[in-house]
Amino acid sequence: MNENPIFSLALHIALLSLVAVGGVASIVPELHRQTVELSGVLTEQQFADLFAIGQAAPGPNVLFVTLIGWQLAGFPGAALATAAITVPTCTITYFVSRVWERFKYARWRIAMQKGAVSVTIGFVAASALLIARAADQNLTAFGITAATAAIALWGRMNPLWALAAAAGLGLAGAV
């Protein structure tokens, strides 16, 4: 059976979406493990590239998986990956929103959220480490990462300018 890796990946994406609290950032490490480390359907560089495009393009950042799907299996792959990341969570949201008022202030509900947040922070930090390691092949790139982080944290301008400047630097052959 030589089926396209998109099918097993879509299943993973659907499962992972259920723990992707706050968006795609927390599940990047597992997406990386599945596509780069285990199955090798993407190279380290492709993964970093696609993630970067997903961040720079408009729209919800979960569409990063659309790019992975496209890379693996063209348009059907993109459609499948997008459905996998959105359909389960949207369905949950739709139904839970009907009963939300009932347990909004429940102690267990607040504990669940607080508990999930600390674990999620660890995952996002792991994503940061992975993506930075893939993208920062030299000192200039490392400097760009540090500068963009600083701008996003303390700067007053839209961090998109940092992305544009970095792409410009790269275009000029500096990275």
Place this chain on the structure above:
Amino acid sequence: MSDSASDSAVLNPEQKVPALSELFTGFLAISLSGFGGVLPWARRMLVERRGWLSEREFAETLAFCQFLPGANIVNMAIIVGSRFHGAAGALTAFAGLVGVPLLIMLACGALYLHFGEFEMLRGALAGLAAAAAGLIVAMAIKMALPLVQERRVSAILFALAAFAAVGLLRLPLYWVVLVLAPLSMVWCYWRPR
């Protein structure tokens, strides 16, 4: 806005119900103006320009979205859409939010597939990837700072454990979630501080 007005949290009685087409264009506008962070634009559109949510409703809806898995803004589209028009509204708002970015994403994917190895584009992508890494570093720091400032030691330990397991030991996220998340939640339940 007076306090008594904001106390009626659920539904503003004199609120007009937007048509499906308005839901679509509203979320379409959010998706396109949301370069580099959609939520501030969502607030501007939903609260200030269209008046679909009060300030307080927006904050509560956002808290709810953060509780659920998935991108916050996608969840918000589902909630706002379904509130006005049920399942049809949810689908319409979702389509408005995701449709055009999806097409842009597909175009980017096609360009990348064909030109990704071109020398010039390689340089631009290398720079872009380094900057995108910076964004996610900043996101991690931004999320972690409150824990450090409030000295929530147990929460910090859970975050560090999750980071070490997934980022350093490269363990499967599934197992880490199944073990750490329940522990962390139970801990928060019994020791809320």
